[in-house]
Amino acid sequence: MGQITCATEDSILFEKKLNQIKHIRTSSLGDSIVAIGKSFLGTPYVEKTLEVGTKETLVINLRGLDCTTFVENVLAFGLQIKGDKHLFLDFAKKLETVRYRNGEMNGYSSRLHYFTDWIRNNESIGLVEDITPELGGEIIQKPINFMGTHRNLYPFLADDTNYENILKVESDLAKESLCILPQNQIEAQEAHIQDGDIIALATSIKGLDVTHTGFAIRVDGRVHLLHASTSGSVTITKEPLVDYLKKIKSNTGIIVARPTLLSSQTP
Structure with missing residues (x-):
């Protein structure tokens, strides 16, 4: 995993979010996804949150989301509560898996910019x-x-x-x-x-x-x-x-x- 860009507030928000959702017990994965998604209600919309600096980094921003990062963060939290590891770095790796081609950040073009490409890649690794x-x-x-x-x-x-x-x-x-x-x-x-x-x-x-x-x-x-x-x-x-x-x-x-x-x- 490459360099991570995030604010101190994001690691704090991660802990709060995890405590909020880790006990979700629903009858289906879809219901769990919705429950996690609803936990973000009211989070501000912020565009271009991933366009940070001059070099591609793994941006984690739970304070403001655009439509794609909202979907990515919900899925990453879904993976987080599904697994047995609950550290911030584990979450970062899951986010990298969802966001980048073949689950690995390797420069700007490895990010799945086009959503149909995003779907195909995440389907190929069994996430959707x-x-x-x-x-x-x-x-x-x-x-x-x-x-x-x-x-x-x-x-x-x-x-x-x-x-x-x-x-x-x-x-x-x-x-x-x-x-x-x-x-x-x-x-x-x-x-x-x-x-x-x-x-x-x-x-x-x-x-x-x-x-x-x-x-x-x-x-x-x-x-x-x-x-x-x-x-x-x-x-x-x-x-x-x-x-x-x-x-x-x-x-x-x-x-x-x-x-x-x-x-x-x-x-």
């Missing part, structure tokens, strides 16, 4: 299962190259090595297809989406696969989204997921990944 095909998802081909074509938006890409490595990642992604459950078919499949499923919002924006992510949570029988909202904090959508998506002009549907947390590679 992409169930979109089972829900009737449709296969599409789309170039995923937003970072390479918008270099100026990513400070780390000012470094030529980082930039070339990201272009290589995007070249590999070009060989992969996307499976998306179209927006107009989600309601018909809602009964098959479980609490704790990861919901990734697919987009029509050129070069991007996903613009947002969170967890499915049922409220009065309907699937809502538990997420780090750009409106301010970790929250649950007031309206069902289906209605929430209709307000997003660029949304084309969703990708659904079910946490399994079964990886034998996870420390």
